Amino acid sequence: MYFLSSQVAHFFDDLESIKTRLNELLHDLQGWVQQAFGFSARKQTQMINEAANNSKGMIGQTLSGVLGILSVVFLIPVYVFLLMLYKTLILNFLYEVFSEENQTKVAEILTETKGAIQSYIVGLLIETGIVAVLNSAALLLLGVQNAILIGVIGAILNLLPYIGGLVAIALPVLMATVTQDGYTTQLLILAAYAVIQFLDNNIFVPRIVSSKVQINALISIVIVLLGAALWGVPGMFLSIPFIAVLKIIFDRIDGLKPWGKLLGDNVPTEHMGQLKRFNRRKNKTAK
Numbered sequence: 001m002y003f004l005s006s007q008v009a010h011f012f013d014d015l016e017s018i019k020t021r022l023n024e025l026l027h028d029l030q031g032w033v034q035q036a037f038g039f040s041a042r043k044q045t046q047m048i049n050e051a052a053n054n055s056k057g058m059i060g061q062t063l064s065g066v067l068g069i070l071s072v073v074f075l076i077p078v079y080v081f082l083l084m085l086y087k088t089l090i091l092n093f094l095y096e097v098f099s100e101e102n103q104t105k106v107a108e109i110l111t112e113t114k115g116a117i118q119s120y121i122v123g124l125l126i127e128t129g130i131v132a133v134l135n136s137a138a139l140l141l142l143g144v145q146n147a148i149l150i151g152v153i154g155a156i157l158n159l160l161p162y163i164g165g166l167v168a169i170a171l172p173v174l175m176a177t178v179t180q181d182g183y184t185t186q187l188l189i190l191a192a193y194a195v196i197q198f199l200d201n202n203i204f205v206p207r208i209v210s211s212k213v214q215i216n217a218l219i220s221i222v223i224v225l226l227g228a229a230l231w232g233v234p235g236m237f238l239s240i241p242f243i244a245v246l247k248i249i250f251d252r253i254d255g256l257k258p259w260g261k262l263l264g265d266n267v268p269t270e271h272m273g274q275l276k277r278f279n280r281r282k283n284k285t286a287k
Helices: 002-013 015-037 041-054 056-085 087-097 100-141 147-157 163-179 184-212 217-252 254-263 272-286
Strands: none
Touching: 015 163, 056 087, 087 100, 100 147, 100 184, 100 217, 147 163, 163 184, 184 217, 217 254
């Protein structure tokens, strides 16, 4: 919090210089467009205004989508409060739905489900912390101003798939553009963030987040993609805890135990088909 607060204060101190530098860059860009394509500054302004008028519908859709996400975020505390308020009612319902001989299994499933979801949240926080450290370290090494603030914001935005990652990359590139000369730093930022995103998507999420819920890396990647295809951004967040709950249920039902093993991260050392063939040959030889 100390580093973040100092970075925020430093950012507001440099806000005027950033605005001045941004205006200079826009002026240089207008001059380059005028020399390269023959469009005057007035013509460029007119084209920008026309493009803005034509994109009002898209802007409206984007704003409505953002407001929809914010409304869900604000409603989450209400949902949590109601679930806690009716916790006993819901648990009693689950116990009464199943027969008495299965109530022990129901209790085990509910207990493990609670632990799996808590572990998933812990894994998500650990993964976000690692990404924040890597982002901040890379930006500090490249000499980007407000590196810690931008790195932490990028890690938080990384929780939002696709859009969050793009915004997280755009922030340090924009900061480097308005505070430094040349374009070497921007290219290095893109390279560093590409490496961090590769590590996050292929190592941190499968091994840290998924391992907390005992789901193997292949299933976790596939289920996240399926969740995105079915339910969009919320589906990407809910897919791993959802499949973790399914694994807990599969492990408690005899006919579904093979599916639970398929979802888990315990890799067998022997091929069952080869083992069966070996046993058959051994039995034939003994006879």
